[in-house]
Amino acid sequence: MEASTAARPPTTALSTGGSAVRTFANRYGLIVLLLALPVYYGIKDLVDQGNIQPLAQNLFNGLSNGSILALIAVGYTLVYGIIELINFAHGDVFMIGSFVSAGFFATIGLGLTTGTLGIVFGLLLTLIVAMIACGGLNVMIERVAYRPLRSAPKLAPLITAVGMSFVLQNVGLLWLGGSPASVDDLIHAQQNVFTILGVTVQRADLLAFAVTIPLVIVMVGFIQRSRLGKAMRATAQDPEAARLMGISVDTTISLTFLIGGMLAGAAGLTYALYQTTIWYFQGFEAGLLAFTAAVMGGIGNIRGAVLGALIIGCIQQISDNRIGTEWTPAIVFAYLIVIMVFRPQGLVGEETREAG
């Protein structure tokens, strides 16, 4: 339990130290904590092997894994930014995205024998279908489960979100059964492409980057530049004032859910190709990781969510490979709790009303 032992120094510093120590702990505590795992294993690698190549491989895999998480985390952060709701069902929308993609490319006849061109176009088509399906699903969830409760106490939509998450999980359970189902390895995910500085790059890694980077860039551009993006930011800042300025708050919120869902759909396809197994529980697991990532980056902040997701991906990889897969959830959650306690505003976020 690296996380919990590493959590000690800030605690003692907070309780015993003067204001300088306190400022230091507040500002750098989280960073020190995040560096604890890689530095420890880096030193271990150096001692054992004389180079840090295994650690570098872990970190690289972490980045590619984290870039899938980033797509999900952005969905959490967008929704939280605009209606201050943890969209608990978001992870399950991602799961549905995987299921839709796997179902769709099997239906249009993509298989291991399809030629390269066919696979590229087929997967692009699948990507569009998955994004539309998940975007639509997310908008529908908002319409059914969250909009009627917008004036209710804040606990109410969170409870319906949990409820929706369970409903979607059971849809997945009905769809493909209770055990992981394998997906055709269309892109030969495990095939090595090249090796750089001892780090092996596989096709799956390239796919993850190829999907995530353009999507996140387009998304950030959309929110920064377009009229609708401006409306989203205005609504996030102050819904009442936005309404007075002639922004349709309901449409804007729907749009946010649409974008979040679309990203989750893209993540779903990428995940299916990356892992080549899908199952109904993946949404819950990945959802919590992505949420942790969003909180780590500072919820409501897109760049923060991406950064957080990359970090969580690395933590997850290191823990999977060095400590044991079975302990990974505990370690990530321990990080989540420590972040919540010591830096609820996240790495790059500002103080929020909720957490401050």
Place this chain on the structure above:
Amino acid sequence: MAAFSDLRRSPWFSRGLAIAAIAFAIIFPFLTSEAGATMNTATLALAYVVMALGLNIVVGFAGLLDLGYVAFYAIGSYCVGWFMSDFYSNTTIHLLTSKFAHTLPGIHIFWIFTVLIAMVLCAIAGIIIGLPTLRLRGDYIAIVTLAFGEIVRVFALNGDSIKIGAYQLTNGRQGITAVDAISIPGQLPFSQLNLRPWYWVALGMVLFVLFINLRVRDSRVGRAWIAIREDEVAAASMGVPLVKTKLMAYALGAALGGMAGAFLGSYLTNITSDSFQFSFSIYVLAMIILGGLGSIWGVVLGAVALTYINYNLIPDVLNPVPSDLGLNFQLSDLSFGIFGFLLVIMMVLRPEGLLPERRRKLELADHVGVEDQMIQVQA
């Protein structure tokens, strides 16, 4: 009609109703076979009432959404596994156990002592879970508690690899089996062949917990919880000590969860890490949402209703419906989907629950209040 509504308003009506319900609950086992499915469901229902009343203190009274309640079920159950079975067979401790258990190796402690240990451990765990959430509000609390629940589950699952000397923490997926039955002084035989004594013990627990709930709700602490739930800042400025009050809610809620966990551990005779999933927390949460957040009698009703739905209605009555309709699945696989659906439907259509708490009903009926809240939420 007017006379009836007057009657309903009098305090004696509700008291009479409560006494009648309790009297019925006491004689209920004589109306059914001693080891049938009905008895089993009824006993489980009572255990879940205890659990739901515990969660109701945290969520319903104090307004702190706890999604990690399963942690206390786990800790309570494991107390029974540790102290009332032959799991630690290299140590032999006997303390006021039944004649049968007295001959076995391992630690065997009188059940009520085990319950007390479970309650104390859970209260401590509750405070530990509560501490990091003190600075947080709203949905962040839900996530931190969820994370704690998951951490406890991971420890339960991998506990067979954690060893302190010769003692391993849990038995992972295999579970701790051969847990002692409850033994209390007297001649009541506690076995799976006669569930009546189990039922009465559970009923005794329910009455005890109901008493605690009713008294605490109207006490200084209970009013402080409701004040915090309604408006934390206002409560603090009126002199309610936030830290102490919140920790009290976590500790008491957790202790009751541990109590129910200790009962269920002994009743179900197998303590395996697979029972401590996140979905269990949601199951208990659904009970209090169904009944009415903060409403004690509503929560009792919700727990009984959901246990019936989960253990009787879905597996026995409704299960063949999909296949009758030509669909190829078991409805019992989807029980948590049904509970999730129930949560959504209840929150959207009747957020105050089946038997609403008076104060919450007023809030939700009062449209001016709702308008105010809307501005607060969106501002």
